[in-house]
Amino acid sequence: MSASNTGIAALADMVAGARNMVVLTGAGISTESGIPDFRSPGGIWSKFTIIEHAEFMASQDARLEDWRRRFFMEDQLGKAAPNAGHEKITEWVKSGACSTLITQNIDGLHQQAGTPAEAIIEIHGNARHASCTKCGLRHEIAECREQLERTGKAPCCRQCGQIVKSDVVMFGEAMPVEETLAAFEAARSCDLFMAVGTSLAVHPAADLPAEAKQAGAGLVIINREETPLDRYADVVVHAGIGDVLGGL
Structure with a gap:
């Protein structure tokens, strides 16, 4: 119909x-x-390397690439109502x-x-915030961006120092x-x-x-x-x- x-x-x-x-x-x-539909031609998935969960956890370079994409996405989301x-x-x-x-x-x-x-x-999941992969402490995306820009490294937990990941289900993640x-x-x-x-x-x-x-x-x-x-x-x-x- x-x-x-x-x-x-x-x-x-x-x-x-x-x-x-x-x-x-x-x-x-x-x-x-x-x-934008991230999967469509010209969408975000065609602009950045898609990082799988295992890569993210194992490599600082992979985490930096993934966060670069997350910040670009956050800028897009911030314009939407x-x-x-x-x-x-x-x-x-x-x-x-x-x-x-x-x-x-x-x-x-x-x-x-x-x-x-x-x-x-x-x-x-939800791209508007992140969490520590060890202790679960929530981190805001703006906080993660500030930390990366200040240190040049992927964000780590302010409480336990471990890896912080956006609260979005990644490829290869359960x-x-x-x-x-x-x-x-x-x-x-x-x-x-x-x-x-x-x-x-x-x-x-x-x-x-x-x-x-x-x-x-x-x-x-x-x-x-x-x-x-x-x-x-x-x-x-x-x-x-x-x-x-x-x-x-």
Whole structure:
């Protein structure tokens, strides 16, 4: 179903009838706030060497390259603001219509829009802060940048002196167990699962809609492009996220 009046009406009816909605968001909602899709041609992944987790932990040079990319990303994120899609999801969460927001995004725009942190599961982490890999102490990105610029070395923990890493899941790093389990539990317990702005090509997030559907939930997919799971959805809308959600 395309972004026709019929599709929007069916979407509105499903949202109105849901008792426990879960929303999954991907890069599509953030690109509408001006954040580039990092995987696309000309995106950040084509501008910098992608450092895997094992390299980061083993090499000072690898850590410096990764932090250079993180600071570039932080500058991009700092220019972005939540859009109508973020704001509608915040409205749903605060009203109780949406119990859980699962996001693949690392930009913090859902929190910036006012969605309570306790309602958000960030399965790929958050680029707006970092943590010590030894003691877990949180470090702000600005603090990490200041330390690198002052010393010429990758940031280390102000408490124990060990390696500090951005709170983003890196290539070669295990997915966060607690967040992943919580995401699947939320998918199994909802009566409406809405996938918004995600290609549904990156696992394990791509498995969540099927998990919800198999448990008996309705499935809505809103994305500009087709996804591998469109044929299983009750409603599919191919259109801009802000336009669709903002109009509900």
